[in-house]
Structure formats: C-alpha cells, structure tokens
C-alpha cells in the first residue's frame with residue numbers, strides 16, 4: 360500500500376531528502392497525557408503505534424510539581440512521575456516510544472508524511488497530533504531562577520499551594536483574568552499586572568475581575584524581575600507614568616503566575632489543517648477528526664478552553680478510537 364519516496368543521491372537534494380523511510384499504521388506526535396492515552400488505546404487496538412516524544416518528553420506536566428486534580432491519585436502525584444507511569448502503561452501494550460521531534464509534515468497525499476529531526480521520514484496511515492501548547496513567559500532570567508519556587512503558568516495546577524497568600528498574575532486577556540479569578544477564590548490578594556491601561560479580556564471577564572474585591576489591578580505596570588531567598592518573595596515592577604517617565608514599584612508576593620497566552624504547537628501542520636487565529640487546530644465538533652482524513656488532533660493543541668491533563672487524556676482516547684475506526688473502514 361505504501362510507496363516509499365525515491366531517495367535521490369543528487370547533491371542538490373541531499374540536505375532535504377531523508378536518509379531513512381519507515382511506514383507505520385499509527386504515528387503519535389507528542390508525549391503529554393493526550394499522546395500517552397492515545398498510545399495506550401491505539402496499542403491495545405493493535406495499531407502498533409509509534410510515538411515521537413518531542414522536545415519536552417512528558418509535555419507541560421513535567422514542569423509542574425504536584426498534580427492533585429487528576430482522578431485516581433488520592434494523595435496527588437508529581438507531574439514527572441505521572442508521565443513516567445503513563446509512558447510505562449503505553450509501552451506495556453507495545454507502543455514504540457522514541458526520542459525525536461517532528462520537524463515537517465506533508466498531508467497533501469493519501470499517505471501522510473512526517474519528517475523526524477529533518478532526517479527520518481515516517482509515512483503513516485494515521486497521524487495523531489498531540490503536540491500540546493506552550494505557555495508564554497516574559498523571558499526574564501528570574502522566571503527560570505524561580506521555576507518550581509513560586510513561578511507558574513497554570514493557576515488551576517498550582518494555585519492550591521498559595522491558599523491564603525498574596526500572588527500576582529501577569530496579563531490582561533482571558534487567560535490572565537481567569538487565572539486571577541481562580542486565584543482570588545484561594546488567595547488573600549491577587550495583583551493583576553497589566554502593561555496597558557485596559558484589559559483585552561472578554562466583557563464578562565473584565566466585569567468580574569473589576570468587581571472582585573481581592574484583585575488589585577496594577578495598570579501600566581511591567582515586571583522587571585523577581586526577588587526572594589530561594590523562592591519568590593516579591594516582584595520588581597515598573598510603572599509607566601507617560602511623559603513623567605517611570606516609577607519603580609516592588610510588591611510582596613509568594614506566587615508569580617504568567618497569563619500572557621499559550622502558543623499551540625501546530626506550526627508545521629498549519630498548511631494542511633484549519634486552525635483558529637491563534638493556531639489551535641480545528642477538529643470536527645465532538646470528535647478528534649481534522650479536515651484531512653486520517654489526521655487526528657487531541658490535547659492542548661486543539662483545546663483553548665479547558666487545557667487540563669484529564670481533558671487532554673480523554674481527547675487522546677477519542678483520537679485513538681477515531682483512528683482505529685478510520686482504518687477499519689478504509690481497509691474493510
């Protein structure tokens with residue numbers, strides 16, 4: 360059924376032609392909860408899935424400390440341990456989990472092509488895209504310095520650890536205002552650090568934020584750095600005073616949350632699939648199917664709304680079932 364590419368030795372083509380071509384029934388790209396759950400289901404359905412883990416094996420959860428809201432772990436579990444468990448479960452049923460990064464795709468023909476690390480070509484009957492999304496950070500060295508020590512890009516994941524404390528959220532869109540509202544229910548005080556003098560969030564979120572007593576909006580403020588002995592104890596901000604210049608402002612906080620948006624990791628597929636304006640892959644409502652038959656998307660790369668480990672896992676299951684049904688119908 361598969362026709363391997365003609366690999367030319369032509370000098371001109373050398374850099375772009377793969378050195379290695381492999382045909383697979385089911386290729387899974389990405390190794391967060393969506394990818395691993397898809398792998399467990401696909402392996403149990405005899406699809407012999409091959410998974411490429413991507414740049415961050417285990418996905419975003421490996422950057423969180425404790426996961427307490429994933430059903431089945433009454434005592435909680437660390438993100439890395441949970442992802443190791445999911446990996447073992449996927450491998451137990453025969454998933455071929457490999458190190459590597461999908462760097463290019465071509466979904467224009469009957470056989471779907473994905474290049475790994477620009478050198479290996481996978482020709483797949485079905486592709487499950489589970490590449491996730493990456494939270495945007497400000498790019499301050501202190502964000503790295505205090506990673507796991509008070510800096511987070513997920514209020515739902517980490518907010519619980521700041522109960523009764525003061526925290527700050529950066530951003531003025533729906534993500535930031537939702538994070539601020541969530542944290543306001545747990546924390547003593549929430550500073551919302553907004554770089555302009557208006558919010559970009561939807562009207563309803565703007566109203567809710569403005570009407571929440573323990574949220575203080577710091578208009579026209581930007582973060583310059585964080586301070587603290589090993590963990591975050593505060594942030595150095597600067598307030599834009601317009602023609603009058605700038606004013607340095609320090610706030611005391613225990614947690615610093617980023618809410619400046621996520622970037623779905625869909626760039627290499629965007630030419631072939633429909634996405635929204637931010638880049639989230641559009642799937643056919645209630646399914647994991649994209650507009651290209653045989654290509655399925657699950658997890659955060661297609662979900663701007665819920666973005667939880669458990670919803671990602673559920674959509675991974677859907678993708679494997681959709682892939683299995685697609686293959687049964689195709690090969691009937």
Ligand code: NDP
Pocket residue numbers: 497529530531532533534535537553554555558559561618619620621637663664
């Ligand atoms: P947005 O791009 O809408 O907002 C990003 C916010 O962060 C803006 O206020 C922006 O400021 C600010 N920002 C960006 N970069 C910096 C920076 N370097 N320093 C300081 N502030 C910065 O992203 P969201 O993630 O909030 O939303 C993305 C999309 O997802 C939207 O369409 C949103 O409606 C949707 N969404 C929907 C939800 C829902 O329906 N429940 C939940 C979350 C998101 P500025 O305004 O000055 O550019």
